[in-house]
Amino acid sequence: MRVVTTLFLMLIAALPARAEVNIQSVTSPGGLTAWLVEEHSIPFVALELRFRGGASLDAPGKRGAINLMTGLLEEGAADMDARAFSRASEALATSFGFDVSDDSLSISARFLTENSEASVALLRAALQEPRFDQEAIDRVRGQVLSIIQSDQKDPDDIASETFNRIVFGDHPYASSLNGTPDSVAALTRDDLIAAHDAVLARDRIYIGAVGDITPEELGVLMDDLLSDLPQTGAPMPPRAEVTIPPGVTVVNFATPQSVALFGQKGIKQSDPDFFAATILNHVLGGGSFESRLMNEVREKRGLTYGVYSYLVPRDLAETYMGSVSSANDRIADAIDVIRDEWAKLARDGVTETELRDAKTFITGSYPLRFDGNGPIASILVGMQMLGLPIDYIATRNEKVEAVTLDDVKRLADELLDPEGLHFVVVGQPVGLETTAGN
Incomplete structure (x- = not known):
């Protein structure tokens, strides 16, 4: 049985x-x-x-x-x-x-x-x-x-x-x-x-x-x-004050390959520009092998097996994060390329082709999340916590399709902060030291 x-x-x-x-x-x-x-x-x-x-x-x-x-x-x-x-x-x-x-x-x-x-x-x-x-x-x-x-x-x-x-x-x-x-x-x-x-x-x-x-x-x-649970619990914590100093923090760790986690200030999921940010991130580092970071850091230069970026909109703080790993003697080069791509996208925005391909992926992959009772129940709860309307599932892809090239370019200029990126590098990286004061 x-x-x-x-x-x-x-x-x-x-x-x-x-x-x-x-x-x-x-x-x-x-x-x-x-x-x-x-x-x-x-x-x-x-x-x-x-x-x-x-x-x-x-x-x-x-x-x-x-x-x-x-x-x-x-x-x-x-x-x-x-x-x-x-x-x-x-x-x-x-x-x-x-x-x-x-x-x-x-x-x-x-x-x-x-x-x-x-x-x-x-x-x-x-x-x-x-x-x-x-x-x-x-x-x-x-x-x-x-x-x-x-x-x-x-x-x-x-x-x-x-x-x-x-x-x-x-x-x-x-x-x-x-x-x-x-x-x-x-x-x-x-x-x-x-x-x-x-x-x-x-x-x-x-x-x-x-x-x-x-x-x-x-x-x-x-x-x-x-019904018998207490009506109220502990007070919620305040919003976090996100302070991200530019530069590098090196944590010495005996390993032949350094791991780097990097980030800057992010964007709220309730922000009207969040779908533009989702497209922007897909192009920069969220689109796996189709992303600019993967193309520049891995495919063209062979500095890593993988490099990624991702939006982290928590309840009480927002960051825009990324990760990469590379040999100790190559991680500094990988970081330089990441900064360059961050700056290039902030300056120029995305192309029409990148916008179209990102929309196709983001809208096409969305229905795949609804692959059983459990995942759907989880999505329902997540929608409520975010304050989304009950018809959000039916209208979500329309909002993605409504994002224009100018929307993404404007957001890229406002959101991306290549000079404000902070990299935490764990390993024994060659040519990298902790920035003073971090």
Whole structure:
């Protein structure tokens, strides 16, 4: 029976992309709001919950508490220890996923319609009656400490933590949500209870559901699952003051290949020019082998296997980032080329051909995101968190197509700051030193 169920769930995950997504707004009797896409052809529901704030709500001196707490939500609840909870979810063919970022704590639930009541009761126990048994705390804490130890030896993670520390100062974004060995080791059960109450609250929840469920059924489900959560949680952190000094920071690390993470100030996802920025980034470094950076740094000069740029519009700060790796004696050349391409695009904008090709890719790839109930539920929640209208999916590609060559050229001049780029280089780069004052 378990094999059949597994195959069934795999089939669900592999459903083809939908050409049309009809979204309804549902309000529960208790006042909770969700977005729903009904799909009754298969007896299966995907439910996505997201709590704004995430690991940024860690209390002072308790960095890593919300991450550790999130890892414990499926390690026992109510009268079930970790093993009993796992057996219960397996018996129901129900899957739960718990994840946290600096901006949100996410819960993904997948369950069969016939088991919806029992599945929701199990998830409710995880959210509202977590056990936080000491044995589970010690085991998951050990896993987190192992991750922290591994990250301290990973050049990419070192570059990321160094860049964030420079850019975000004393904001929560400046440090890893995993915490430090000392902060995680010192966390107590009381700290985890406080972390739970800080983030799992009704005033910051967003809900998406896709599948074999009616609006009335979803309303009852939401109240059963969430109505007893506290109304308010911890105050949200302020916006981060993004300070990116131009120049280079070198972190000495014994490796034959240097890793560089670079960035400048970015653009909000709510900005009217965000679609122009998406096209701009696709041309510069987001279009993989079709991008200018890949063409100039890899194809023409052979300085790297890969170089990328990407927009990072967080809830409380925006950056425009990129990454590249190269041999220690060639990384300085790669950085020079990146700066040159950044400046060239800022000065000249994109070509008609680049604009057309970028639009074709961005609009053509969009429907591929809707490849199953789970991904669609996640998209619904993301749209709500961004304040997007309920018809956004139907109109999004029209907004991309409306971007003109002049729009991109103007934005390139306003956004791109080649002189303001900061590069964090982890390795033993030849010809590069830390800029004074960084």
